[in-house]
Structure formats: structure tokens, C-alpha cells
Amino acid sequence: MREINVAKVREAVEAMCIEANLALTKDVQLAMKNAAETETNPLAKEVLEDLIKNERVASELKVPICQDTGMAVVFVDLGQEVALAGGSLEEAIHAGVRLGYEKGYLRKSVVKSPITRVNTKDNTPAVIHYRVVEGDQIRLRFAPKGFGSENMGRLGMLKPSDGREGVLEFVVDTVKKAGPNACPPLVIGVGVGGTMEKACLLAKEQLLRNVGEPAAEEEARELEEELMERIEALDIGPQGFGGKTTALAVHAALFPTHIAGLPVCVNINCHVARHRERVI
Amino acid sequence: MKRIQLPLTKEVIQTLRVGEKVYLNGPMVTGRDAAHRRLVETLDRGEALPISLDGMTIFYVGPSPARPGQIIGSAGPTTSYRMDDYTPRLLEEGLLGMIGKGRRSSLVRQAIREHGAVYFAALGGAGALAAQAIVSAEVIAYPDLGAEAIHALEVKDFPVVVAVDATGASVYEREEGARV
Numbered sequence A: 001m002r003e004i005n006v007a008k009v010r011e012a013v014e015a016m017c018i019e020a021n022l023a024l025t026k027d028v029q030l031a032m033k034n035a036a037e038t039e040t041n042p043l044a045k046e047v048l049e050d051l052i053k054n055e056r057v058a059s060e061l062k063v064p065i066c067q068d069t070g071m072a073v074v075f076v077d078l079g080q081e082v083a084l085a086g087g088s089l090e091e092a093i094h095a096g097v098r099l100g101y102e103k104g105y106l107r108k109s110v111v112k113s114p115i116t117r118v119n120t121k122d123n124t125p126a127v128i129h130y131r132v133v134e135g136d137q138i139r140l141r142f143a144p145k146g147f148g149s150e151n152m153g154r155l156g157m158l159k160p161s162d163g164r165e166g167v168l169e170f171v172v173d174t175v176k177k178a179g180p181n182a183c184p185p186l187v188i189g190v191g192v193g194g195t196m197e198k199a200c201l202l203a204k205e206q207l208l209r210n211v212g213e214p215a216a217e218e219e220a221r222e223l224e225e226e227l228m229e230r231i232e233a234l235d236i237g238p239q240g241f242g243g244k245t246t247a248l249a250v251h252a253a254l255f256p257t258h259i260a261g262l263p264v265c266v267n268i269n270c271h272v273a274r275h276r277e278r279v280i
Numbered sequence B: 001m002k003r004i005q006l007p008l009t010k011e012v013i014q015t016l017r018v019g020e021k022v023y024l025n026g027p028m029v030t031g032r033d034a035a036h037r038r039l040v041e042t043l044d045r046g047e048a049l050p051i052s053l054d055g056m057t058i059f060y061v062g063p064s065p066a067r068p069g070q071i072i073g074s075a076g077p078t079t080s081y082r083m084d085d086y087t088p089r090l091l092e093e094g095l096l097g098m099i100g101k102g103r104r105s106s107l108v109r110q111a112i113r114e115h116g117a118v119y120f121a122a123l124g125g126a127g128a129l130a131a132q133a134i135v136s137a138e139v140i141a142y143p144d145l146g147a148e149a150i151h152a153l154e155v156k157d158f159p160v161v162v163a164v165d166a167t168g169a170s171v172y173e174r175e176e177g178a179r180v
């Protein structure tokens, strides 16, 4: 067994909250740069250049890239040979979020009850997804999620007879409905198969992949390519003002499912596609 | 570079065409979900509003906190459709301009046309850049709402695109033509 103090987790989460909101990772920066270079619609090109400039200004002045610094989503892969010390892992993660959002001058956007809606004032709780894996390390992946894009996600419990075409149409239709609201250019996470919640979890997890890195699995990769083509043809463009750059990437994943079902979940991210990773 | 002076007038709004990029200068107020709800509830009770909406431009934003020495934190637009249920009521109170991002309902576009108002889109997810055009910020109502409080802002060359003009035409409804 390897002993890990949960204080290390707290520190990592705190640092990731701040880093993620002040600068994009290289993969997203590169995708934006490529989009600005290849976009032919003049207004769309200008918008993309402004968005790139915005990210630069944010990093220089230490102002968040976007004022919606999101709800904190954390994926934890806990090695089964890790012995946790120093208290509760869960508490350490929430504490990391609390400290990160305070020290980073990030916006506190979480309400305690979805019905009565009083702000918790420290951006907690985080949404945490745990998985126990082999090994003696803890892998933390962090993605603050803005709700302009989160609100545009959709789950479809399709019929097996809807088939591959049904899946493609559902995703394209979701993007069309989201249009300008989700701050395009988008990163689109697609989960196909499993049960209702499995499809959604898969879709969310795809947003943590490096933008533009195709899926390893061939079936998923082909879906990604075809979806990109169809989405480009929608002419939504950056901010919805028109142009071909509606999505920076589509990331899809498949999972076995029941003989009677074909769940599809689409989780949309905006161009501020924040994702960070630490391994302890 | 087309500069527009705030507060807006109906005459100035008549010169704005959908899809056009303009730069705003002058005073505006902020307000998003919770503030809209309170404003409309106040009107429904027949009470006076804490701010005057006459000729005003409202920016749908909940800024991130300012660091010491900064005027405001990140301050880009939030998605506008969530304000749609409240907007016609505020237009009746004299509101003339709105700044947000994304589509508006056909009811809102119709009200915009009736009142000769305008809806601008700022760049969603470009809050750091938007903040550079804000020269002063002060909370003037509902301080308990935190980021959602109503702020008075003064802007200088704040870039926006005309998203719904006074004819009700929308920049987002290109393929279907300029219809309400």
C-alpha cells in the first residue's frame, strides 16, 4: 500500500480550479488557432481572433477567461493500493474547490437548493465521480462547467431501430437547438449505449479528452468524423453569427447496452473548454 | 468603427441594422436571472423599482469578483433566453437596450419591434476582453445577490453586434430570413 495524505488532493484541486479558469490548455489553444486560420467567413474569423485575444488577456491580467467559472466537476480514479490518510477524501476535494474559488477571484455560481436557490457562496459542493482502479496513484481530472453550454445538453433514449442514423440525427439536432446559446465553437461530448446515467457520464467524460485527439476505437472515431462534417454544414459558426467553425471537436464513446435500448447523451462544452489533470 | 452613445434614443436605434458591429459608450446597468425576477415581482406588486429603466440598456452579466486594483472581474454576457419571460414587462417600463448572447423568443422580438428597442450580442466567453471596456462599476441594487446584484457600469468602446434590430430581425435566424 502507498499512503497518500488527502491534503495533497486538496492542494491539487485548489491549483486546478485557478489554472483552469485563467488559461486554456495547449490542445484548446491550438484548435482555436487552427480554426481562426481556416475560417473563411470574415465576421466568424474576427470573432475567433477576439476569442483568442480574450484568452491571452485573461492569462496576462489574471482575470477569468469567462465570468462563468462553472460548477466544479471532478473525476477521481483512485488506485486500489492507495491508503488514504489525513481525513476525508471527499471533504478534501470540496475544500480544494472552496479555496481555489476564493483565492482565484472566481465566481461562486452554486445554489444550495435547485428549488429555493440560495447561493452557497463558496462554489461547493463539487460534483465528484469516483472510480476505483488498479495501481497506487490517484488521478484527478477537473473540469469547471459553465451552464450556458451545460443547459443545452440532451439525453435521448432511442429505439434500437433508430440505429446509427438516429444517433447522428439526435446529436446534430441537439447542436442545432443549442445554436448560439452554448457559446460556439463547441466541444461536443457524445456517449452512446449503457443505461441512462452511463450514457451521460460517458458524454461528460469525453469533454476531458484533449481536443482534437480522435477516439481510439474505430466505431467511435467514425461517428466523430461524420458528426463533425454534418455539424460544419449547419452554418452556426462562432457565436452563432454564421461560418463553418461551429465545433472544435466531437468526442464520442460507445458502451455495450441492452437489447431493447439505444441511449444517447450529448454534453456540450463551449470554446472555453477547460480541463486539467493531476496524478498523485 | 461605429460608436453609439448611451443612453440610447429611439432615433439612434432606428439607424442600427442586424449583424452590424458597434461600440457602446456611456452608462448601463447589469441584471440577470434573479434581478429580473425581483424587478418584475416589484412591478407586479405595484411598487417603485430601485432603478429607473427609462431609456436604459441592461447587460445580462454576473461578473466574477474583481481582484484588488481591478474595476471588475471577467464580465461577458450570459444566455439571454432565460430573461425572455421578464423582458416584455421591462420594455413597457422604458427599457431600450439589452446585451446578452443567444436567441430571443418570438414574443420578445415582437416586443422589441413594438417598443423600437434593440438587442445586442456581446461575445460569449470573452469576459476578460469585455472587462477591459468597463471603466467603472458599482453595485446600486440588490447587493445580497452577489454577482447577480444590479451594478451601474460605465463603458468605453464596448464591442457588440446588433442581434435583434428595431424591425425584429434576428442575426441568428439567417436561413429563415428576417422574420419575427
Ligand code: SF4
Pocket (backbone or CB within 6 Å): A066, A067, A068, A069, A145, A146, A147, A148, A149, A150, A181, A182, A183, A270, A271, A272, B076, B077, B078, B124, B125, B126
Ligand atoms: S457557455 Fe462557456 S463561454 Fe459561454 S458563458 Fe458559459 S462558461 Fe462562458
